Amino acid sequence: MNNDELNKILKSAHPPERPDEYWREFPKKVTAKLHWQEQLSARPARRTHKLVPMLAWGLSVATVCVLMAFVLNNKPGTEHHVAAVPPASDVQFDIARKCYKEIEALFPNQLQAIVFDQQGPRMMLSAKGDVANAAPLYLKICGPKGCESFVTFSGQQIQFNGENCEVLADAKGQVMLVGDHQVWEGTDSSSGIRIEAKPLDAIL
Amino acid sequence: MAEPDEERELILKSQQGDHAAFEALILQYQRMIHSLTYRMTGSLADAEDLAQETFIHAFRQLGAYRGEAKFSSWLYRIAVNLSLNWKNREARQQKLLAEWGEQESVQAHPNAGRAQAVQAALLKLDPKQRAAIVLTTYDGLNHAEAAKILGCSETTVSWRLFMARTKLKKLLSNVDRQEAGHE
Numbered sequence: 001m002n003n004d005e006l007n008k009i010l011k012s013a014h015p016p017e018r019p020d021e022y023w024r025e026f027p028k029k030v031t032a033k034l035h036w037q038e039q040l041s042a043r044p045a046r047r048t049h050k051l052v053p054m055l056a057w058g059l060s061v062a063t064v065c066v067l068m069a070f071v072l073n074n075k076p077g078t079e080h081h082v083a084a085v086p087p088a089s090d091v092q093f094d095i096a097r098k099c100y101k102e103i104e105a106l107f108p109n110q111l112q113a114i115v116f117d118q119q120g121p122r123m124m125l126s127a128k129g130d131v132a133n134a135a136p137l138y139l140k141i142c143g144p145k146g147c148e149s150f151v152t153f154s155g156q157q158i159q160f161n162g163e164n165c166e167v168l169a170d171a172k173g174q175v176m177l178v179g180d181h182q183v184w185e186g187t188d189s190s191s192g193i194r195i196e197a198k199p200l201d202a203i204l
Numbered sequence: 205m206a207e208p209d210e211e212r213e214l215i216l217k218s219q220q221g222d223h224a225a226f227e228a229l230i231l232q233y234q235r236m237i238h239s240l241t242y243r244m245t246g247s248l249a250d251a252e253d254l255a256q257e258t259f260i261h262a263f264r265q266l267g268a269y270r271g272e273a274k275f276s277s278w279l280y281r282i283a284v285n286l287s288l289n290w291k292n293r294e295a296r297q298q299k300l301l302a303e304w305g306e307q308e309s310v311q312a313h314p315n316a317g318r319a320q321a322v323q324a325a326l327l328k329l330d331p332k333q334r335a336a337i338v339l340t341t342y343d344g345l346n347h348a349e350a351a352k353i354l355g356c357s358e359t360t361v362s363w364r365l366f367m368a369r370t371k372l373k374k375l376l377s378n379v380d381r382q383e384a385g386h387e
Contacts, residue, residue, distance in 0.1 A: 001373045003369060010322055012318060030227075031223040031227055031230075034226075
C-alpha cells in the first residue's frame, strides 16, 4: 500500500453524523457553561475573607466547583465557616435562582433539573423541549452521605439514594419523592433522610 | 494571515465578553473541532466534551489572542493539546476497542465497518502520531502548519507521520484487500 492509497482509505472514514439540532444547540451549551462559571467565580470573590483556605486552591474552574460544593452542601466540619457568613440558605437560594434563570432563558422548556452536589452544579435537559411550564421548586435533601440540592419541578424525575424518583408537590408546597421501592417525605428518622422544599418563585 | 473583517469583529466582541459573538464563532468552527476531537478520541461523547472544553478554554484565553496566527489554527492548537492530555484516555480507548470488537460481528454496512476499522487503527497510534495524521491527512495542513500547532519542528512532524503511516498500512492492510475484493 502506498501513501496515496492509505490516504484514500483514511479519508473514506467519516465521523458519525450528528443531527442539525445538535449543531444548533452546541454553541448555547458552551456559553451556558461560561455563564455559569462566571457567576460561580464571582460569588466566592465577595467572600474572600471567609474562605481563605479554599481560595488558596487558585482561580481555576475546579476551585469554583469546590467552593460551590462548600456553599451548597452542609458537610460536617464546615458549619463554623457557614455560621460566620450570611445565612447559608440565602446563599444557596441565590445561587439556585441565578442558575435557574440563566439556564431557563437559554433552554426554554428543556430544563428538567439542576443538581448541586459535591461535583458542582449539573443540569438535566430534555432534548425535545417538552418540559411543562410549572413553578420551579428548590429541594434540599440530606441523608447519611451528605446533602444534595436540586432545582426542579413537580412531575420531574431526579436521581436520589440510587433510585430514579419522581418529585411530587401539592398546592401547599409539600413535596414527596416517589421511588420504585420507597416514598420519602419531610423528615424520615428511620432512614436519616431530611427533605426541605420551597417554591423557587418565593425567592425570585 | 489577516482575519476576515466579520470574524475579526466577532473575535473583538468576544474578547470583551460578548457571548453572542462567541456563539457565532463557535457556529463557524464547531464541526471542524468536533471532527478533530472525534478522530483523536474515537468517541462521540468524549469528542463533545473535548469540543466544549476547547471553546471554553478559547474564550478564557481570547484576551491573549493577537491575530498572529489564523483563528482556526489557534483553536486547533487548543483542541490538540486538550486531546493529547485527555484524562483516562487509555482506559476509554481500550473500552472502545473492546466495544468495536463486539460490533464487528454484527456490522452489516461495509462502509461503516471500514470507518470503524480506520478509527480503531488511529486509536492504536501514539497520540502525537495520531495528531500529526489528523492535522495533515484530514485537515490538509502542511508540515509547517502542523508543526506550529503541535509545538514541534517540521522534522518531528515528518518523522511522526512516517511512523504513523507505516503502522497504519500494516493495520489497514485487510481493509485494503477487502476493498480490492469488492471491486
